[in-house]
Amino acid sequence: MPSSPSFPPALAALPNWVCWRLEPDARTARDAKVPYNPHTGRRASASNPATWGTLAQALACAEKYQFTGIGFVFTQESGIVGLDIDHCLVDGKPNETAADILLRLPPTYIEISPSGTGLHIFLRGALPAGGNRNSKHGVEMYSSARYFTMTGKGLSGSSAWRYGPPEKAPAAPKPAKKAQPKNKPAAEEAAAVAE
Numbered sequence: 001m002p003s004s005p006s007f008p009p010a011l012a013a014l015p016n017w018v019c020w021r022l023e024p025d026a027r028t029a030r031d032a033k034v035p036y037n038p039h040t041g042r043r044a045s046a047s048n049p050a051t052w053g054t055l056a057q058a059l060a061c062a063e064k065y066q067f068t069g070i071g072f073v074f075t076q077e078s079g080i081v082g083l084d085i086d087h088c089l090v091d092g093k094p095n096e097t098a099a100d101i102l103l104r105l106p107p108t109y110i111e112i113s114p115s116g117t118g119l120h121i122f123l124r125g126a127l128p129a130g131g132n133r134n135s136k137h138g139v140e141m142y143s144s145a146r147y148f149t150m151t152g153k154g155l156s157g158s159s160a161w162r163y164g165p166p167e168k169a170p171a172a173p174k175p176a177k178k179a180q181p182k183n184k185p186a187a188e189e190a191a192a193v194a195e
Helices: 055-064 096-104 185-193
Strands: 019-027 030-036 067-073 080-085 108-111 119-124 141-143 147-150
Touching: 019 055, 019 147, 030 067, 055 067, 080 096
Parallel strands: none
Antiparallel strands: 019 030, 019 067, 067 147, 080 119, 080 141, 108 119
């Protein structure tokens, strides 16, 4: 994480921040991203606001306890939806699924995930009916009781958070060729959140 990460003011102002650490998960035999309370340094819950804090508190706690990083918790009240696209960056460029989604988005905050191969997209809205996951293409959407691990590494060309129409929208990344998503419903679901 950058020493002074830059997040949009609309996200930074919310008290929805936690710390996180990679820890072995005996159930899955993989590492899990475990949330921690920025007030106490003890485990947090994505469904318990008493275990979250401000961005400043999360950054200070992450440094004090040497956590892997910080995270942002989604709530229905905030009206923010997170779109997570796993393993979609190849040599820093979006794959077909990600490129199709990016072309449909309004100006918004997009950052590269901690793995360096995924994207986290933040939108105002609500989840569309009919589900929030397309495992085949690695696309998931969340609006409550989940959190994103944050990097502060914005995707080149993504804008700061905007509430209304931008005066001048930045160009979305263009795919090498016209992207034809293999799974139209996933791309349409993502676009529906942006409208």
